[in-house]
Amino acid sequence: MLFGRRDKRDAFERYAESVFPSVFGTALRLTRSREEAEDLCQEAIVRAYEAFDRFDGTNFKAWLLRIVTNLYINKYRRQQRGPHMGSLDEDGAVEPTAAETVLPDRALFDEALGAEVEEALSKVPADFRITVILSDIEGLSYQEIADATDVPIGTVRSRLARGRALLRTALAEYALREGIVKEGMEIE
Numbered sequence: 001m002l003f004g005r006r007d008k009r010d011a012f013e014r015y016a017e018s019v020f021p022s023v024f025g026t027a028l029r030l031t032r033s034r035e036e037a038e039d040l041c042q043e044a045i046v047r048a049y050e051a052f053d054r055f056d057g058t059n060f061k062a063w064l065l066r067i068v069t070n071l072y073i074n075k076y077r078r079q080q081r082g083p084h085m086g087s088l089d090e091d092g093a094v095e096p097t098a099a100e101t102v103l104p105d106r107a108l109f110d111e112a113l114g115a116e117v118e119e120a121l122s123k124v125p126a127d128f129r130i131t132v133i134l135s136d137i138e139g140l141s142y143q144e145i146a147d148a149t150d151v152p153i154g155t156v157r158s159r160l161a162r163g164r165a166l167l168r169t170a171l172a173e174y175a176l177r178e179g180i181v182k183e184g185m186e187i188e
Contacts, residue, residue: 012052019061029133030072044068066148120170128163
């Protein structure tokens with residue numbers, strides 16, 4: 001895409017504003033931390049703006065989610081390889097915050113998916129969780145997920161099936177308790 005400097009900024013802002021709630025929600029589900037999600041989104045937005053000239057113009061949301069996902073995966077892999085380096089700020093320091101129920105994005109998630117589903121999703125291993133989020137929440141195609149996670153489509157299908165199975169198992173007790181399924185019914 002060829003843009004003048006101001007046109008580029010304006011076009012990028014329009015695109016980014018239209019998909020930001022979805023991108024932030026995905027980052028929040030991936031990181032399970034508001035602060036980390038904000039950092040992840042900020043870094044993704046900066047990288048996307050810097051690379052906006054290479055955006056092909058077809059699906060900005062998928063393109064930005066790919067950047068978010070890649071940043072998250074790279075950070076997750078770095079954390080797995082090395083020891084966690086804590087800071088003095090983390091040692092016993094309590095930061096005053098509002099109750100989770102007053103956060104506007106938390107209220108949206110509770111309405112959209114329900115606290116039980118969010119809790120179950122947070123327990124699904126990262127590779128499966130990423131795939132489920134990108135497919136079932138963000139609506140990306142198998143190819144877009146494969147591109148975002150840098151794995152073959154067959155792996156996307158496998159991770160999606162496994163992630164959904166893990167969610168199904170995690171939510172079975174809730175489904176019985178709420179009367180969604182009856183005792184003895186097989187949950188498919």
